[in-house]
Structure formats: structure tokens, C-alpha cells
Amino acid sequence: MSYRLQVNGEPVEVDAPGMRRLLDVLREELGLTGTKEGCGEGECGACSVLLDGAVVDACLVPICQVDGRAVTTVEGLAREGVLNALQAAFLETGGAQCGICTPGMLMAGEAFIASGAAPEEDAIREAIAGNLCRCTGYTKIIDAIALAAERRRVPG
């Protein structure tokens, strides 16, 4: 079957079995390997992407349900080689170590910032509760999301 979707703002058409995971379509068909596979079972969040702006696990979404919809992956965050505010904040706070969880964390963080919720620690913890990190102990990730959210609220 052939499906039309938007990926990082660009229209794409993919030919794939309808039950193929969005994760496999992104990584194998479209060569977007920024999205990682950890568990393949919805437990780790390494495969998090935005689907029409909502954070989802790409390992649990069949491509047939993405027809006509918009997907944002980690590759869609930087503009013309310039990191976006959240990516920059991760670098500043040391929110990324080995980096395996980072693409997923960035997408969960983006969804949180876009929700406009006040960047309080508990709320951020809840927003990234579906994303596991073995390295950082989460604190620096939370700091990064809070920092980017603050900058979004108070521009400049």
C-alpha cells in the first residue's frame, strides 16, 4: 500500500505494508535514523516522535494510521544547521551523555513545551516519565527542558 504523510514539513509517499511500524518506515524507508529503537514495546521512549504534535512511540504506531498526518522527528528540530532552543539547552545543562535517549527526550520535551504548561519539576518529570535514561539521573534533562521552556515564555 502507498501512504502519504508529512515528515518534518516535507510531503512524502511511502510504499509499505500497512502494519509496518512508523519506526521502521522512518529509519529504513526514509533513512531518518535519529529516531532510536530501544525496547520495541512502548517501555523506553527512545522512538518518541510527534504525530500531529502529540508525542507517541513510533514502535507502536502502524504506518496505516499515519496516512494524511504530520510526523516530526529529531531531524526536524534544527533549522538550517542551527540547533533549536531545546537542543541548545541540552548542551548547556549536560542533558545528553551517551545520547541513546536524547532524540526521544527531545521530542517529549518539545511536546511539553508546546503544551504551554508551567515548567515545574513535577510536570516535567511526568512529561518524560515514558522516556528512560540510564546515564543522567534525569536532573540535567529536566533542567534543560525547564530552561528552554522559560526562554520560550520570556523571549530573549
Add this chain to the structure above:
Amino acid sequence: MPNAVEPPVASPSSLQDAYALLAKGGYRPIAGGTDLMVQLTGEIGEPPERVLDISRLDRLRGIERNAGWLVIGALTTYTELRRSPLIAELLPALAEAAATIGAAQIQQRGTLGGNIANASPAGDTLPILLATDARIVVGSGRQERTIPATEFWIGYRTTARADDELVLRVEVPLVSDRRVRFRKIGTRRAQAISKVVMALSWSADGRAGAWRNVRLALGSVAERPIRAWETEAILEGARPDEETAERAVAALAAEIHPIDDVRSTAEYRRAVATRVLHRLIREEGSR
């Protein structure tokens, strides 16, 4: 690694087309996929021959109040339940339960209908449906029929739904001054499969402070979500004091039969269930 199996899938956009496909047999529905996609890795049970994507069936969406009923479409996600002003007003316990299910990624995709049809003994919304006298409306090309929640989960991962039927919606009767409380004891913070989940509902009898129309339902303490009828009988007409709590806890301990996977786990679950009930009754008693 891609899914071990990628069965053919059909994505009908009308209920009539969906029913026609289901009538042919061999189709397993997919709603949010948070259970089915994991099952497709082949580790859990036989993979389906064919999959029916029901996500375009808009008649299965929406939350509304209809006369004396709260009506919730099967495709309603946990995120929608958490954000719905109607749920917040009429059945806040369901929003509370939704907030404990997985994390954001699961709540965006997982549906109430999927929780109902998947029929896990640990399904977190199911005790609430049991404790509020909800009914589940299923449909096929043959007919629509309404099944009381108490008759829906009939055995281990087995329901009263036929293979060619879809869960369409849930109808919860609205009862004035009904209180509903939800408690879940899990292992980890989020993403937790509950160890014990409990829903208790009652109407307070103004003058005497006694409880009426008591319903107590539990998950993860038997091979399916259950009502605790004997414990309800103890609580009916009683006041939520220490003596009532003691009697209710004794009844519950005798009534439930936690899954005997590991012996200690069964004992632990019984201990947790009784402790949670005791605390809940005492909290209400001291209000």
C-alpha cells in the same frame, strides 16, 4: 528489527464497511495499538491473520451527556479523558485512572475501548466501569447490543464480545450524589502495570452518614476484573468507621483470589488490597 509479523490491514472509514469485513472472519481490530503492536512482536499469543484498523470510525469517538447517561466512545484516548470537562464534572475518577496509565506516549494513543476489549485482569479503567454500573455497547452487522459491565469480562482475557463485534461505546448511568474513588498500587512511577487496582462507589445517606448502593470492584486480584459482592454487602448501609473497615477487610481477604503466579505475590496482593480498602474507608469516615 521490524515486527516479526506484518499481517494485511484494512482501514475502513464507515461502520458498515467495518462490519462487512468483520463478518468475513479472521480480523483483529486495532485502535491505538498499544496492546496489539506489542502482541504482534509474536511473544504474546497467536498473531492475527488480518488486522482491521478502526481508527477512522468517527462514530466511535466523542464524550457526551445524554439524558441520565455519560456516553464515552470506544476510541476515546486517555489524554482525551484527562482533558475532558465532562469527565472532570461527571466521573473524575476515570480521569484520575487515565492519568496513571503508562506515560504521555501511551495516553496519547491508548483507548478506553482497547482497555475494555483487551480484557487484561490489570486493565485500570475496568474496575471503575464495574463500580459505576456501566454498560458496554457492542455492534456488528447483525445488531447492536448492550452488555452490563458485570457480564462483560467472563474469564481470563475473555469477554462477552463476539469476534465479529466492535466495542462502540460505554454508557455510565449518572447518579446524583454518587461518590467514586479510585486507587492503584503499582510498582514503578509511570508505565506501571498495577499490582492492585480498586474502585469504590457509594451514595451517602445524608442523615445517618451511612453508605448506600455500595459497589466495590478490583483488578489484578483474580483472573479477570471483579466486583467484591460479599464485601459490598458488609458495607451496604454501614457507616465508614473502624468497625466497618475491619469487617470489610476480613470479607475482602476471604473473597479475593489473587493470581497464583508466585505464591508470595498472591499474598502480597491480598495484603495490599485489604490495606488500601481499610485506608479508603477510614479516610472517608474522618471527613
